[in-house]
Amino acid sequence: xxxxxxxxxxxxxxxxxxxxxxxxxxxxxxxxxxxxxxxxxxxxxxxxxxxxxxxxxxxxxxxxxxxxxxxxxxxxxxxxxxxxxxxxxxxxxxxxxxxxxxxxxxxxxxxxxxxxxxxxxxxxxxxxxxxxxxxxxxxxxxxxxxxxxxxxxxxxxxxxxxxxxxxxxxxxxxxxxxxxxxxxxxxxxxxxxxxxxxxxxxxxxxxxxxxxxxxxxx
Amino acid sequence: xxxxxxxxxxxxxxxxxxxxxxxxxxxxxxxxxxxxxxxxxxxxxxxxxxxxxxxxxxxxxxxxxxxxxxxxxxxxxxxxxxxxxxxxxxxxxxxxxxxxxxxxxxxxxxxxxxxxxxxxxxxxxxxxxxxxxxxxxxxxxxxxxxxxxxxxxxxxxxxxxxxxxxxxxxxxxxxxxxxxxxxxxxxxxxxxxxxxxxxxxxxxxxxxxxxxxxxxxxxxxxxxxxxxxxxxxxxxxxxxxxxxxxxxxxxxxxxxxxxxxxxxxxxxxxxxxxxxxxxxxxxxxxxxxxxxxxxxxxxxxxxxxxxxxxxxxxxxxxxxxxxxxxxxxxxxxxxxxxxxxxxxxxxxxxxxxxxxxxxxxxxxxxxxxxxxxxxxxxxxxxxxxxxxxxxxxxxxxxxxxxxxxxxxxxxxxxxxxxxxxxxxxxxxxxxxxxxxxxxxxxxxxxxxxxxxxxxxxxxxxxxxxxxxxxxxxxxx
Ligand code: SF4
Numbered sequence: 001x002x003x004x005x006x007x008x009x010x011x012x013x014x015x016x017x018x019x020x021x022x023x024x025x026x027x028x029x030x031x032x033x034x035x036x037x038x039x040x041x042x043x044x045x046x047x048x049x050x051x052x053x054x055x056x057x058x059x060x061x062x063x064x065x066x067x068x069x070x071x072x073x074x075x076x077x078x079x080x081x082x083x084x085x086x087x088x089x090x091x092x093x094x095x096x097x098x099x100x101x102x103x104x105x106x107x108x109x110x111x112x113x114x115x116x117x118x119x120x121x122x123x124x125x126x127x128x129x130x131x132x133x134x135x136x137x138x139x140x141x142x143x144x145x146x147x148x149x150x151x152x153x154x155x156x157x158x159x160x161x162x163x164x165x166x167x168x169x170x171x172x173x174x175x176x177x178x179x180x181x182x183x184x185x186x187x188x189x190x191x192x193x194x195x196x197x198x199x200x201x202x203x204x205x206x207x208x209x210x211x212x213x214x215x216x217x218x
Numbered sequence: 219x220x221x222x223x224x225x226x227x228x229x230x231x232x233x234x235x236x237x238x239x240x241x242x243x244x245x246x247x248x249x250x251x252x253x254x255x256x257x258x259x260x261x262x263x264x265x266x267x268x269x270x271x272x273x274x275x276x277x278x279x280x281x282x283x284x285x286x287x288x289x290x291x292x293x294x295x296x297x298x299x300x301x302x303x304x305x306x307x308x309x310x311x312x313x314x315x316x317x318x319x320x321x322x323x324x325x326x327x328x329x330x331x332x333x334x335x336x337x338x339x340x341x342x343x344x345x346x347x348x349x350x351x352x353x354x355x356x357x358x359x360x361x362x363x364x365x366x367x368x369x370x371x372x373x374x375x376x377x378x379x380x381x382x383x384x385x386x387x388x389x390x391x392x393x394x395x396x397x398x399x400x401x402x403x404x405x406x407x408x409x410x411x412x413x414x415x416x417x418x419x420x421x422x423x424x425x426x427x428x429x430x431x432x433x434x435x436x437x438x439x440x441x442x443x444x445x446x447x448x449x450x451x452x453x454x455x456x457x458x459x460x461x462x463x464x465x466x467x468x469x470x471x472x473x474x475x476x477x478x479x480x481x482x483x484x485x486x487x488x489x490x491x492x493x494x495x496x497x498x499x500x501x502x503x504x505x506x507x508x509x510x511x512x513x514x515x516x517x518x519x520x521x522x523x524x525x526x527x528x529x530x531x532x533x534x535x536x537x538x539x540x541x542x543x544x545x546x547x548x549x550x551x552x553x554x555x556x557x558x559x560x561x562x563x564x565x566x567x568x569x570x571x572x573x574x575x576x577x578x579x580x581x582x583x584x585x586x587x588x589x590x591x592x593x594x595x596x597x598x599x600x601x602x603x604x605x606x607x608x609x610x611x612x613x614x615x616x617x618x619x620x621x622x623x624x625x626x627x628x629x630x631x632x633x634x635x636x637x638x639x640x641x642x643x644x645x646x647x648x649x650x651x652x653x654x655x656x657x658x659x660x661x662x663x664x665x666x667x668x669x670x671x672x673x674x675x676x677x678x679x680x681x682x683x684x685x686x687x688x689x690x691x692x693x694x
Contacts, residue, residue, distance in 0.1 A: 022545065023538050024417060024517050028657040033638045037283065037302040039257035039309050041370075057663040060302055089538065091418040094451065094517075095657060097353040098255065099369035120421055120453045121353060121367055124384075128371035178385070179239035192268070195379040198235060198243060202271075202381060205234045205245055212231075213345065215474035215482045216247050 008130045009188035013111050014157040015084030017148050019074050020049075025088060026095035027122065031104040035060055044100055045107025049075065075108075079152040087144045088115040092133075093122025102129045112158050114165070116141050127181045130188065132160060134175045160186060221492040223389045224456055225424040228364040228489070232347045240385045247346040249376050250332045251278035251319070253310040254638070255351030259374035260313040270317050271380040277341050278314050278321040280307045281331045282638050286601050286628035290640075294325050303639065317377075330604020330630045333357040333571035337441065338604055340470025344459045344486040349376055354571050354654065356447040360440035361467065362459035362489040364424070367448060387453065388498040390423040391491075394431035396505035401688040403581070404439030405573060405652065405671035407431070408446040409511035411503060413521040420452030423499065426491060427457050431505040437466040438577040445572045446654050449518040458490040510687050512558045513656050513669040515546035520656070521669065522558060524686045530554035549658055550666050551646060559684050561668065564647035566591075566598040566679040567661070568672055569628075570635035573652035574603030576610050578672040583616040585676035589692055591624035592682030599626040599641065601633040625679070637662045650678040 035047050037060055050058040053075060055068040069076045075083070086105070092115040093101060102125045105113070111131050116138045126133045136144075147167070148154040157166040160182060165173040177185075184191055195202075210217050222230075234243040256278070263269060270276060283303040290297045295311070298304035307324060314321040322328040328335060333354050336342035342358040348365035349355060351373040358365035368382065376382055392411060412419075425447050432440065440457045447455025457463075464483055467473050474482045509523030520543075522529070528547065531554065534540035547554065552561070568574070568582050579602065591598045600620050602608035608630055611617055617627045634641040635653040643649050643665025652675050656667035670678065671687075678684050680692065 023542055026517075026655075026657045028636075028655070028660050032659055032663075033636050036254050036638065037300075037306050039261070039306055041258045041261075051659050051663065091421070091451070094417055095353065095655065097351060097355075097367040097369050099258075099351075099371060102369075117418060117421065119418070119451060120387075121369060125369035125371065128369060178241060180237055180241040180383075190266075191383055192266070192375050192378050195243065195375065195381055195383065198381075201235050201243070202245070202379065206380075209245070213482070213485060215343075215478045216346070218474070218478065 007188045007190060010111065010130050010132055010160055010185040012157065012159050013084060013132070015155060016080060016082050017085045017087055017144070017154050017156050018080040018083035019145055019148055020086055020088040020092070021074065021145060023089040024091045024094055027093060027098050027101040028095055030093065030101040031098065032058065034058070036098060036100050041103055042107060044104035045109070048104040048108040049073070082109065084109050085112040085114065085156050085158065086110045087141060087148065088113060089141070090116045092118050094119040097121045099125045099128070102126050102131055106131055114141060114144065127185065130185060132158065132185060134158070134165070136173070136175065140173060221495040223491040223495040223497060224362065224426055224458055224489060225364065225387070225389055226495070228345065228347065229386055231345070232364070234381060241383060242385065244347060244382045244384060246349050246376050246380055246382055247275065248342055248348045249276045250336055250348065250350035250355070251276060251310070251373070252282055252332050252350070252352065253280045253306045254282045255370050256313065256373055257306065257309045258370050259351070259377060260317065262374040263317070263377060268378045270319065270377045273318040275380060276319045276377070278310060278319055279329050279332055279335055280310050280324055282632045282636065283307055284324055284631040285639050286631045286633045286641060288629060291629040327605035327609060330607065331571045331574065331632055333445065334574060334603030334607065337361060338470070338606060340467055340473035343467060343473060344463055345489055349382060353448045354445050356453065356455045357441050357445040357571055359444040359447065359455040360437060360457050362457060362463055362486065364454055364456070366453045387424045388422055390420060390425045390452070390499045390501070391497040392425055392427050392501045392503060393429040394427065394503040394505050395429045396431060398431060398505045398508060399688065401510055401673065402508050403671040403673065404435050404442040406508055406511045407505065408443045409513065409518065409521045409669060410508045412446060412450045412518045413511070414503065415450055415501060417449060417517050417519045418451045420447060420450040423452050424454040424456060425450065425452040427455060428491070432457055433460060436577060437462055438575045441575070442572055446518065449654055459486045510671065510674050512674065512684055514550065514552060514558065515543070516549055516656055516658050517546070518654065518656060518669060520546055524558055524674070524684060526558055528552045528554055528556040528558070559686065561648060562594070562683050563650050563678055564596050565643060565649040566595060566675050567601070567634040567649055567651040567653065568599070568675050569601030569603070569633050570653035571603065572654045573672045574601060574607065576607050578652065579607065579611050579616050580614070582672040582676040583619040585673045585687070586623045586625065586680065587619050589623055589680040591679045594682040595679055597626065598624060598679040599628055599634065601628040602630050604630050634661050636660060650675045650684065
């Protein structure tokens with residue numbers, strides 16, 4: 001379904017954890033602007049964190065397999081290959097509203113992001129794509145970084161139903177999520193369809209607004 | 219009854235339905251579209267066999283990707299050299315045609331940066347809810363509208379349902395009192411505020427900007443302030459409606475006229491926070507202490523007064539902060555304690571949805587008049603925010619002032635604000651820019667952005683480095 005909206009239900013995610021160890025990661029860093037020229041929703045994964053990941057300047061349509069990699073960048077290290085959970089620092093996803101940012105993360109294989117805080121629009125965009133951003137206290141995130149650095153192949157199990165993060169040690173950490181968002185994620189629901197079920201309420205609202213603010217409808 | 223903030227009032231007036239967990243259906247009056255964040259939304263509609271709820275609530279214009287050189291612009295879309303950019307602009311045209319959405323296309327003189335075009339046309343009005351797949355939609359809050367940036371899935375949602383699903387934000391008031399000094403502009407004020415509260419300071423809030431300083435700003439100045447609310451983390455910024463708002467809106471092409479105008483005006487006049495309305499957070503700012511600002515780092519909060527210096531990571535309060543400063547200095551090629559006025563510049567960009575309105579260009583031209591761009595500057599460009607701003611500026615002879623000084627005078631668009639078209643920085647180049655983001659690579663791969671006001675950018679172009687506009691006498 002190229003270009004279409006793929007909203008896979010999210011129930012349980014068990015996977016390798018990778019670090020994005022810097023604060024204020026902005027959406028330009030997640031996916032640089034030259035890739036925003038695409039008119040599709042897919043294909044952004046190879047250019048996730050493009051300027052950090054590669055040594056050269058990426059362009060749309062390039063063969064990424066030949067590009068020189070930045071070996072210092074965590075995601076290029078062997079131990080983090082196949083990661084589906086990203087642990088990040090505060091204010092992750094700040095900057096533009098580009099949904100290309102979650103698309104790039106998703107395209108790379110990331111379904112869960114854990115950070116002390118997220119920028120509002122990015123946070124919201126994640127849910128719309130079947131991804132789960134989890135806010136955890138600073139200390140908790142620091143512990144995750146430390147444990148992941150100490151143990152190659154570190155994995156976590158994130159269970160949305162019970163709202164639990166299960167660590168390899170057996171430790172369980174709970175997290176919060178909006179009831180409505182949880183419901184949509186668990187069932188892979190398209191929220192446009194849900195809103196359209198409220199058609200009568202929207203029409204009633206419009207009828208009332210036509211009285212109060214007629215200039216908006218003329 | 220509890221006193222209400224302006225945000226409370228706008229929210230309540232647009233509430234269609236509220237679920238038990240607080241998730242609410244909010245009605246959207248105006249939806250603006252551009253070429254970059256809309257194609258996938260239209261594609262989604264097509265795949266689901268859906269159409270726009272109300273085509274007339276939408277207005278589109280291409281801005282991010284359009285070339286700004288006259289040569290490329292003179293032959294319309296076909297003139298766009300980059301085939302991928304061309305396809306994106308064509309796709310917007312096609313989608314608008316197919317879904318019956320009004321568009322100010324590339325060769326329409328009303329085309330421009332979506333956040334300049336909206337207020338200019340009266341397409342965005344006080345009291346509206348306004349969304350656009352662009353974070354700087356916060357700009358329109360200057361008119362007393364609830365305006366927010368949304369992602370592409372939400373663009374599709376708004377197209378299909380005329381509604382947005384969200385929870386109510388908290389209320390923040392940033393109260394600015396006192397007089398801004400000479401040479402200190404709305405841009406300096408908002409940069410100072412972001413330096414003060416940080417790029418995440420407004421996360422989860424709608425920020426209302428109030429106080430005597432805000433009231434004394436022009437509408438353009440208020441738009442500059444609200445434009446950068448998102449840089450403080452707030453999805454929406456607001457300024458209460460007053461006489462200036464009404465005077466600005468009156469007679470705009472899409473504004474109500476006659477009896478409808480009177481009715482609208484009466485409604486809009488209530489769009490202020492009640493006295494003693496309760497805010498979750500209030501921040502007081504003293505305008506008198508603000509200097510012209512210059513950003514030194516890779517986040518808009520990394521900013522200081524022009525008489526200041528680049529910070530020393532060793533003096534940072536936390537380790538994360540120290541690391542942030544070190545990374546930024548490495549990227550920016552700056553040293554701790556270096557004076558801001560010693561930073562040598564390669565390029566100057568006057569434009570973007572923050573500072574490309576007629577008032578900005580007038581102020582910059584005033585500074586530039588009779589001077590020459592320093593020979594060490596590779597390029598200084600002025601990119602008007604819309605075709606109509608460009609026309610107005612040309613009628614006033616501002617283009618001649620800029621061109622005689624050695625500036626390039628360009629066609630309207632986002633241009634070097636995000637460098638999606640040909641206008642970009644080279645690796646390692648320093649740029650004085652009137653835009654809103656100094657992120658790594660924002661204005662070009664390896665480019666180094668310093669955010670400033672239009673008059674600070676203009677004087678820096680002449681001097682070749684930053685100068686304190688308050689004391690600068692100019693150099694011929
Ligand atoms: S001028 Fe810059 S910030 Fe404004 S809409 Fe265009 S790209 Fe975004």
